Amino acid sequence: MFGARCLLRALRSCTSAPCPRHKPSARLSVRDALGARSTNGERVKVQGWIRSVRSQKEVLFLHINDGSSLESLQVVADSSFDSRELAFGSSVEVQGQLVKSPSKKQNVELKAEKIEIVGNCDAKAFPLKYKERHPLEYLRQYPHLRCRTNALGSILRIRSEATAAIHSFFKDSGFVHIHTPIITSNDCEGAGELFQVEPSSKIKVPEENFFNVPAFLTVSGQLHLEVMSGAFTQVFTFGPTFRAENSQSRRHLAEFYMVEAEISFVESLQDLMQVMEGLFKTATMMVLSNCTEDVELCHKFIAPGQKDRLEHMLKNNFLIISYTEAVEILKQASQNFTFTPEWGVDLHTEHEKYLVKHCGNIPVFVINYPLALKPFYMRDNEDGCCCDLLVPGVGELFGGSLREERYHFLEQRLARSGLTEAYQWYLDLRRFGSVPHGGFGMGFERYLQCILGIDNIKDVSLFQDLLIRVL
Amino acid sequence: MFGARCLLRALRSCTSAPCPRHKPSARLSVRDALGARSTNGERVKVQGWIRSVRSQKEVLFLHINDGSSLESLQVVADSSFDSRELAFGSSVEVQGQLVKSPSKKQNVELKAEKIEIVGNCDAKAFPLKYKERHPLEYLRQYPHLRCRTNALGSILRIRSEATAAIHSFFKDSGFVHIHTPIITSNDCEGAGELFQVEPSSKIKVPEENFFNVPAFLTVSGQLHLEVMSGAFTQVFTFGPTFRAENSQSRRHLAEFYMVEAEISFVESLQDLMQVMEGLFKTATMMVLSNCTEDVELCHKFIAPGQKDRLEHMLKNNFLIISYTEAVEILKQASQNFTFTPEWGVDLHTEHEKYLVKHCGNIPVFVINYPLALKPFYMRDNEDGCCCDLLVPGVGELFGGSLREERYHFLEQRLARSGLTEAYQWYLDLRRFGSVPHGGFGMGFERYLQCILGIDNIKDVSLFQDLLIRVL
Numbered sequence: 001m002f003g004a005r006c007l008l009r010a011l012r013s014c015t016s017a018p019c020p021r022h023k024p025s026a027r028l029s030v031r032d033a034l035g036a037r038s039t040n041g042e043r044v045k046v047q048g049w050i051r052s053v054r055s056q057k058e059v060l061f062l063h064i065n066d067g068s069s070l071e072s073l074q075v076v077a078d079s080s081f082d083s084r085e086l087a088f089g090s091s092v093e094v095q096g097q098l099v100k101s102p103s104k105k106q107n108v109e110l111k112a113e114k115i116e117i118v119g120n121c122d123a124k125a126f127p128l129k130y131k132e133r134h135p136l137e138y139l140r141q142y143p144h145l146r147c148r149t150n151a152l153g154s155i156l157r158i159r160s161e162a163t164a165a166i167h168s169f170f171k172d173s174g175f176v177h178i179h180t181p182i183i184t185s186n187d188c189e190g191a192g193e194l195f196q197v198e199p200s201s202k203i204k205v206p207e208e209n210f211f212n213v214p215a216f217l218t219v220s221g222q223l224h225l226e227v228m229s230g231a232f233t234q235v236f237t238f239g240p241t242f243r244a245e246n247s248q249s250r251r252h253l254a255e256f257y258m259v260e261a262e263i264s265f266v267e268s269l270q271d272l273m274q275v276m277e278g279l280f281k282t283a284t285m286m287v288l289s290n291c292t293e294d295v296e297l298c299h300k301f302i303a304p305g306q307k308d309r310l311e312h313m314l315k316n317n318f319l320i321i322s323y324t325e326a327v328e329i330l331k332q333a334s335q336n337f338t339f340t341p342e343w344g345v346d347l348h349t350e351h352e353k354y355l356v357k358h359c360g361n362i363p364v365f366v367i368n369y370p371l372a373l374k375p376f377y378m379r380d381n382e383d384g385c386c387c388d389l390l391v392p393g394v395g396e397l398f399g400g401s402l403r404e405e406r407y408h409f410l411e412q413r414l415a416r417s418g419l420t421e422a423y424q425w426y427l428d429l430r431r432f433g434s435v436p437h438g439g440f441g442m443g444f445e446r447y448l449q450c451i452l453g454i455d456n457i458k459d460v461s462l463f464q465d466l467l468i469r470v471l
Numbered sequence: 472m473f474g475a476r477c478l479l480r481a482l483r484s485c486t487s488a489p490c491p492r493h494k495p496s497a498r499l500s501v502r503d504a505l506g507a508r509s510t511n512g513e514r515v516k517v518q519g520w521i522r523s524v525r526s527q528k529e530v531l532f533l534h535i536n537d538g539s540s541l542e543s544l545q546v547v548a549d550s551s552f553d554s555r556e557l558a559f560g561s562s563v564e565v566q567g568q569l570v571k572s573p574s575k576k577q578n579v580e581l582k583a584e585k586i587e588i589v590g591n592c593d594a595k596a597f598p599l600k601y602k603e604r605h606p607l608e609y610l611r612q613y614p615h616l617r618c619r620t621n622a623l624g625s626i627l628r629i630r631s632e633a634t635a636a637i638h639s640f641f642k643d644s645g646f647v648h649i650h651t652p653i654i655t656s657n658d659c660e661g662a663g664e665l666f667q668v669e670p671s672s673k674i675k676v677p678e679e680n681f682f683n684v685p686a687f688l689t690v691s692g693q694l695h696l697e698v699m700s701g702a703f704t705q706v707f708t709f710g711p712t713f714r715a716e717n718s719q720s721r722r723h724l725a726e727f728y729m730v731e732a733e734i735s736f737v738e739s740l741q742d743l744m745q746v747m748e749g750l751f752k753t754a755t756m757m758v759l760s761n762c763t764e765d766v767e768l769c770h771k772f773i774a775p776g777q778k779d780r781l782e783h784m785l786k787n788n789f790l791i792i793s794y795t796e797a798v799e800i801l802k803q804a805s806q807n808f809t810f811t812p813e814w815g816v817d818l819h820t821e822h823e824k825y826l827v828k829h830c831g832n833i834p835v836f837v838i839n840y841p842l843a844l845k846p847f848y849m850r851d852n853e854d855g856c857c858c859d860l861l862v863p864g865v866g867e868l869f870g871g872s873l874r875e876e877r878y879h880f881l882e883q884r885l886a887r888s889g890l891t892e893a894y895q896w897y898l899d900l901r902r903f904g905s906v907p908h909g910g911f912g913m914g915f916e917r918y919l920q921c922i923l924g925i926d927n928i929k930d931v932s933l934f935q936d937l938l939i940r941v942l
Contacts, residue, residue, distance in 0.1 A: 067704060
């Protein structure tokens with residue numbers, strides 16, 4: 001059926017071995033080069049960006065980074081290679097021999113035989129300056145360039161690793177991953193701060209016909225996870241969520257990531273809290289073991305003392321206090337709060353931070369908030385219905401609750417709020433084989449702030465909200 | 472600092488072992504029960520939903536499913552347990568002994584000692600009927616209930632597994648995962664079909680102050696990945712993307728997931744195509760080996776013959792033809808097309824499907840489209856600049872290209888389109904250590920359609936677009 005030409009040009013089968021004709025030297029990432037066990041003069045090719053240049057009388061030293069690790073590879077070259085173009089920020093390709101380094105600073109180095117400038121760097125215009133440690137605040141002005149610094153490079157690798165660790169925690173525990181919708185007609189908690197979505201005015205589709213109801217960006221995947229927990233006993237989602245809060249705070253973003261889980265046949269808050277503590281500790285241990293150097297950089301230069309604080313969180317069992325106890329503790333505090341603590345009113349960040357300190361900087365679950373403070377879906381339960389996990393530095397990290405699975409209770413609460421019609425589908429879940437269930441959500445950026453000790457949430461969120469202004 | 476009460480109530484350390492006081496029998500998932508090696512009369516507890524009931528004179532047979540596997544667990548009970556409430560769709564908790572089954576249909580069965588109805592199912596109102604195989608089209612009306620069928624249960628587990636497989640392919644290959652922004656001010660390809668985002672009119676923030684530029688839902692994370700590929704040689708993203716196409720087609724969704732990758736120091740299209748082929752084959756093999764029964768169900772009942780078609784795709788090297796060859800093939804086709812094929816015009820789905828058939832139903836890369844058909848960022852390259860991968864049943868699955876990394880070429884193209892100011896940040900990437908790079912995107916729902924043989928994209932997307940109408 002198809003011509004010989006097609007057949008002849010079939011792709012060679014997939015292999016990680018490079019094609020010998022085009023690439024005489026094996027291409028290595030900096031990470032693999034640094035980790036090479038044997039250095040028997042093998043010829044390799046390394047590509048990356050110059051992080052430092054040191055020119056001596058007869059020798060030229062370069063450090064090359066390609067993002068595969070925090071550490072750069074030292075390239076040693078004859079001074080004849082020296083050129084003005086071999087400058088901080090330029091991209092290069094270096095071929096040569098990987099040899100044992102005489103210096104104690106590194107195991108191996110690359111003895112250059114050929115250095116090719118791939119792309120120059122306009123040093124005058126480049127906002128990142130050689131040998132300068134730029135404050136995170138300065139870097140926030142350059143969301144498209146800041147990933148080229150050590151600090152942001154480390155945060156990015158940690159964020160990637162933490163994402164993988166969270167997925168793997170749930171997969172290993174038998175959870176099914178669900179992509180809950182981003183555009184949705186429900187506002188989950190009745191919170192008013194929504195983004196509305198409409199076809200751009202540029203296009204020809206009549207707007208009123210596009211969605212048949214007002215459509216918003218999701219504030220939580222919980223209700224959709226509850227749909228799934230009518231068929232799967234353990235489900236989770238990990239995706240973007242939105243709040244139209246024009247907040248300049250260090251703790252809020254308009255767009256952020258949330259990890260949410262829902263578990264069927266759950267009988268007590270205790271069961272839920274165990275999963276939350278397990279998630280926090282397991283994921284963190286994985287990040288620490290897979291990104292040791294990157295975490296060290298944050299703990300050394302961005303948040304001194306954070307290493308000990310994190311160890312303290314990991315080695316202690318999380319605590320539990322009731323909402324009522326929490327309010328008592330706050331009332332007896334010597335500290336003056338901007339918002340006076342009072343039973344029946346939600347806790348503010350200042351309260352949350354005080355409570356964690358009071359509990360010896362161990363993460364603490366505050367359980368059993370008054371029902372009136374919580375949304376319609378929360379179970380009206382005598383011995384505990386909901387919990388927030390407060391952590392050092394951040395305040396609220398997790399929120400969780402048992403959901404109202406009893407048809408008549410839910411129906412009454414919906415009727416009282418005039419929501420019966422809109423939530424008919426949600427009531428349906430309780431008509432057909434309803435089960436006791438509960439779940440929780442964790443803000444991913446806050447999680448990163450908590451383990452790394454990073455003060456401003458904008459430094460762990462790689463584009464938002466800066467992008468919208470700068471790019 | 473903190474009271475004894477706090478300490479006493481520290482959570483017991485996380486463990487998967489159940490607490491003996493509350494749970495006399497070990498709680499097992501259906502999957503674990505079915506996979507139990509030894510059946511020495513161990514007492515267990517299984518929770519789930521009734522999928523079938525068969526009442527004999529002295530014995531009652533139930534099948535219990537909890538979403539952990541396609542297969543259900545057979546429960547054998549004394550007929551005295553029989554009750555009207557033990558019906559299709561009800562949720563139950565069964566305690567008893569796990570024993571070897573005398574039947575050849577299953578290895579083990581649960582000899583019930585206690586059966587508790589957790590939630591009744593209103594059979595008359597329940598749209599899923601016992602022993603009926605509902606068509607996918609019928610199920611689409613019940614996005615909140617259809618996950619309770621075998622077919623959708625399998626698709627959901629496969630979707631979850633495919634998500635994990637894709638993440639793991641990239642992680643194992645050294646890629647860094649990036650969360651590219653959802654709300655963005657750039658429209659990437661200049662495509663007009665965007666969703667615009669604004670704070671809901673309900674809230675008090677003055678709209679004009681929220682974003683300082685019009686904000687849209689992302690149509691691709693590519694340009695943001697390119698930011699990252701100035702520091703990392705391999706990056707990927709896997710998230711929701713949007714098109715305001717009010718399409719009733721079987722191939723389009725307003726909200727869908729895209730897997731996108733960007734690779735630095737890439738020299739040829741060939742390199743990119745190898746990664747695409749590798750991703751397709753590696754992820755598919757993982758799905759086939761981890762979800763064997765679920766894939767079999769799809770291949771048996773939804774798309775007969777798909778098993779052989781998929782094997783054919785996996786065992787053959789993907790093919791390559793040029794755009795010019797493709798147009799020639801189409802012109803010589805005996806088939807009548809709705810859109811007459813013509814050089815210089817984009818391929819339509821009918822053309823794509825014909826080309827794949829012509830190539831013996833092996834996935835085929837069409838390379839080197841005329842530059843004028845492609846967006847501004849594509850490299851003007853003599854020996855190949857871009858490729859689309861066409862696959863059986865679906866048509867275009869991947870699109871990839873080398874990007875224009877040369878400052879002056881890019882500047883000229885942007886100037887011609889009047890985009891220079893808006894894309895200053897993108898030009899910046901070429902001023903500071905630019906590198907040759909390229910990447911690709913794969914539609915995740917289309918990938919699932921392709922491997923499972925599912926005709927309508929709405930059956931692999933669990934909520935959209937139905938949700939917006941029904942829920």
